[in-house]
Amino acid sequence: GAGVSQSPSNKVTEKGKDVELRCDPISGHTALYWYRQSLGQGLEFLIYFQGNSAPDKSGLPSDRFSAERTGGSVSTLTIQRTQQEDSAVYLCASSLGVGTAAYEQYFGPGTRLTVT
Amino acid sequence: AQTVTQSQPEMSVQEAETVTLSCTYDTSESNYYLFWYKQPPSRQMILVIRQEAYKQQNATENRFSVNFQKAAKSFSLKISDSQLGDTAMYFCAFLYHNFGNEKLTFGTGTRLTIIP
Numbered sequence: 001g002a003g004v005s006q007s008p009s010n011k012v013t014e015k016g017k018d019v020e021l022r023c024d025p026i027s028g029h030t031a032l033y034w035y036r037q038s039l040g041q042g043l044e045f046l047i048y049f050q051g052n053s054a055p056d057k058s059g060l061p062s063d064r065f066s067a068e069r070t071g072g073s074v075s076t077l078t079i080q081r082t083q084q085e086d087s088a089v090y091l092c093a094s095s096l097g098v099g100t101a102a103y104e105q106y107f108g109p110g111t112r113l114t115v116t
Numbered sequence: 117a118q119t120v121t122q123s124q125p126e127m128s129v130q131e132a133e134t135v136t137l138s139c140t141y142d143t144s145e146s147n148y149y150l151f152w153y154k155q156p157p158s159r160q161m162i163l164v165i166r167q168e169a170y171k172q173q174n175a176t177e178n179r180f181s182v183n184f185q186k187a188a189k190s191f192s193l194k195i196s197d198s199q200l201g202d203t204a205m206y207f208c209a210f211l212y213h214n215f216g217n218e219k220l221t222f223g224t225g226t227r228l229t230i231i232p
Contacts, residue, residue, distance in 0.1 A: 031218065043207065045219035056217055091161065095218075103149050103211050105220060107161035 002026065004108035006092050012114045013082055021077040021111045025094030032075050033095075033105060034059075034067060038088035046090075049075060050097065082115045089113070118143045118210050122223035129198055130231050136183075137193045137226045139208030149211045150184065150191045151220070156204040164206075167191065195228075203230045 005024040013019050025032050034046040045059040049069040060066070064083075069075040079086055089112050093105040119142045129135040141150070152164040167175045167184050174182050179196045195202055208223040 033219065035220070042224050043220075043222040045221070048217075048219055055215070056219060059219070089159065093161075093220075101166075103213055103218065104151075104163055104166055105211075106163060107153075109158070109160050112159075 004092055004094050004106055006090075006108040006111050008111060009109060010112045010114075012116060015084060015115055016081055018078065018080045019082055019113065021079075021090050021092075021113070023075045023077070023092030023094075023108060025073060025075070025092070026106055028096070029094035029106075030072065030097035031095045031105075032069055033093040034075070034077050035091045035093065036088045037091055037110070041088075043091075046077070079113075082113075084115050087113055087115045118145075118148075118212060118221045120208055120210050120221050120223040122208055122226050124226045125224070126227045126229070128229040128231055131198060131200060133198055134194060134196050135198055135228065137195075137206050137208075137228065139191045139193070139223055141189050141191065141208070141210050143189070143210065143212065145212045147213070149213065150182075151209040151211065152180070152182070152191075152193045153207045153209060153222075154202075154204045155207065155225075156201075161207075165193070198230050200230050200232060202228065204228060 007022045032049040036044045048056040064080045067077045089110040091110045093107045095105045121140045148169045150167045154162045165177045181194045183192045205225045207225045209220040
């Protein structure tokens with residue numbers, strides 16, 4: 001079946017603009033995760049959804065970052081007033097949430113965000 | 117907080133040889149999951165293998181196997197009969213399942229190059 005998809009694959013934006021990144025998880029996966037990958041910080045957890053609820057937002061670096069998930073499916077990560085330090089690859093992952101493979105996270109191809 | 121350490125930033129090996137990537141972790145939990153992910157230049161994170169901490173038997177997936185030493189908090193990945201397509205960054209990751217807290221904690225990665 002189809003894997004996790006993310007759009008856009010690349011995004012270049014000017015400092016101070018808002019951006020929206022989209023994630024379509026694998027069909028039937030109840031859990032969805034956002035991570036950020038940058039040269040200086042490695043792979044960092046941002047936020048986790050179970051269904052439409054976000055029990056863990058501990059990784060969001062500032063209040064400029066927010067995320068939502070609707071219909072237990074698509075998720076959008078929004079960064080307001082982008083800064084140069086937001087430049088990174090944003091990765092989305094999903095997992096079944098139940099069963100023996102409940103915690104296997106499958107990743108999308110990522111969105112490379114460049115803030116100029 | 118959990119930490120994951122990969123002490124080998126880069127490794128290279130001849131095609132068809134066997135290579136072992138090291139990973140250690142620190143946790144006070146007893147039930148958790150460990151994973152190895154592969155990230156080729158295409159940027160897509162690919163799940164290679166999973167190990168549940170409560171299982172004594174080491175996980176294997178075709179040419180990939182792990183050596184899980186729970187007391188030593190060590191989780192190494194062995195790649196047998198290495199192939200050119202194995203060239204990638206390899207990340208070791210830890211997950212402690214606690215409702216509302218299911219994030220992956222990653223190591224810094226090992227860049228593996230398979231030499232023809």
